[in-house]
Amino acid sequence: MDKSLSDKANFHSLPEVLQVKIFSYLPMKDTFSVCLVCKQWNTIIMNTESLWKMRCHTLPVSVQRRIMDDKAQGHNWKETFKMNYGKNGIKRMWDFGLFSNPASYDELPQGMFSNMDPDSWGQVFQMEFDRA
Known part of the structure; x- marks a missing residue:
């Protein structure tokens, strides 16, 4: 590719609506990483x-x-x-x-709780104690 074409064909030259569409396909953790690339993307x-x-419609x-x-x-x-994503959504x-009150582990959504830190689990258990 010649230099003049590569100068013109870059992500920043795409219309913003197309950039948003591309960002929408990224996994959530990568979306936050992309925010660090440059001020425009952020x-x-x-x-x-x-x-x-x-993103809300993928929850x-x-x-x-x-x-x-x-x-x-x-x-x-x-x-x-x-409010509805990750540990906030789970809580x-x-x-x-x-x-x-799940009857068994199998009644819980698989893989959903892997991002829970100890403090979040403590809050969940406290909710359960308060409910009882």
Whole structure:
């Protein structure tokens, strides 16, 4: 490829809507890493509601109703995603009783709890004690 073509054909020259679409295919942990690459990418990712909306729609079906409730309460898509993703989402679902009193380990969603740190588990167990 000649120098003049490579100068013109780069990610930054793509329309922002196309950049957002590309970012939407990244796994969540990689999305946060990409935010560190440059200020433009950070701004695009952190401030594009359509990207966070897409992310919300990839969350488990069990939280979709809460996502709609959060939106109805006036939360933006990014806030809604943060409240329902990862350990925050797990604690929130547990608080709503979705995982309370499982009869066996098999009743819990597989792989979902691997990102839980000891403090988060302590909060979950405290919720369970308070519920009893």
